[in-house]
Amino acid sequence: MLASKNDFCGDFWLLKNVSFDPSDDEAVEKASDNRTATHQDSDSKPAVKKKRKQPTECFLSQPEEKQETTVKAKRRKKKKISDILQKTASKPGVPADLQNLLSQHFGENRSVIEIEELKLSDSCFLPSNDLTHSFSSYLKEICPKWAKLRRNHKEKKSVVMLVMCLSLFIFFIARSMTAFKGDCRVLKLFAKHIKIKEQMNMLEKGVFHIGVGTPGRVKALVEQDGLCLNSTKYMILDWNWRDQKLRRMMDIPEIKKETIDLLEMSIIKLCREGSVKLGLF
Template identity: 55%
Template sequence: MSPSFFSGASEVEEETQLEKQPTKKPNTKTKPEKRKSVTEKTVKAKKTKKNEQKECIIPQKKETEDENSTKPKRKRKKKTITDVLSSSEPKPGCPADLQSLVTQYFSDKRSVIEQEELKLLDSCFLSSNDLTHTLSSYLKQVCPKWSKIQKQHTEKSSVVLLIVCSSALRAIELIKQLTAFKGEAKALKLFAKHIKIEEQVKLLQKGVTHIGVGTPGRISALIEKEGLGLQALRYVVLDWNWRDQKLRRMVDVPEVKLDFMKLLESGILNGCKEDKIKIGLF
């Protein structure tokens, strides 16, 4: 047979083999599958990251909320008298200060008409201390005729001059400061510390006392028991401007303020209105 016959047969065989072999699909489909799998992985990774972040953030919020709930809320501290006065210069008291204190205290205890009756005229007051005076120099200014007044005073169980202060220690200090003023006048301690009220009543009854220096609580108690009379009383000097270690005045201490108001009610305000007693703010 001729060689052309074999070559033709081999070509036919090759064609049949090619027809039998499966045609390979183009790679166009594999590429999108890879992209799809990549995108799905990235989305899943993002979701897991978000979930992890949420899981991390949520317990932190809870912890802070729990901490806030357990921690007591800090209240704003109110400014005390000490805070205010430590940053400001002291101002001398005046009759208007006493008048406003009385009005404020009795605002819910007296009727409007009764409150009007508590108001004192300017003539009821002595000149106030301008913070330049000692006790002796102040008393010399407001009681220029003291030597004559003390000689005329002969009544027992009463005093001519009453000095009201916040504590026993302050009373002792003020009595020491009286030396240059009192002369031969007799001064008596009128406070509760280490002194029984019965002893003070006996001392007042025993002889003539010109000056009484004490706390509003004990002075009020003596007036109640009729151990101390107001018939000879002409001057009431309030230790108004003095301040303790906490920069509190006599009327800034609640219990002393209460006793002080009681003292004013015991006959001093009425004596002022009748022009028998004059009040001075030292």
């Protein structure tokens, strides 16, 4: 089929206007190479990260919680014996107090019959101090015939009157009886600064009318036959005086035990026989 004239003329016009330069192919290749190179460079460079805005913290306002008032449990302060004794008013000692003390001490270890044997009748006791007397005035009331007893006492290793108290109270007792004792001799029977052998030697060599001492030392002297109680007529127990800690003699366990042991050893028997009278000062 023959091409038309119009088609032939169009092709001629295109060929006429297109210039064939051999360098154009190279330029096209270079341009394409440049494009690929720039594309590769752009790919090789790390992408610049845009800085993200840090989100600002947002706090929701909450209603304030009411602080719970926690009440701490108070520790119970352990009661001291001085606190208890400070609240208890001093009462005059009576025979029933000593009887109750003996019953409580021996109640668990003794039979009913043995406890009955330790009980004393009211006739075994002297009038108790009503807290209005000094020691001298109290002795004058309970021993109106003291002068006669003092003159008749000639035995060694013995005393007419025994006063049992704490060691701190011994010197006060010895000084406070000056108006009562007259010219009688008083021997201090306690463990501090005086050895028991020295006291035994003094009792053997001389005659003493009053012995003022602690229950422990008097008990030791009786056990070692340094002190004889056959001539003793009165035994006075300090019942009301208190030390700096407000303790009485019977509030201290060791002293209380020594006192009860001494009473059980010989005093209760002598009281039952009527030769010794007990007094609570």
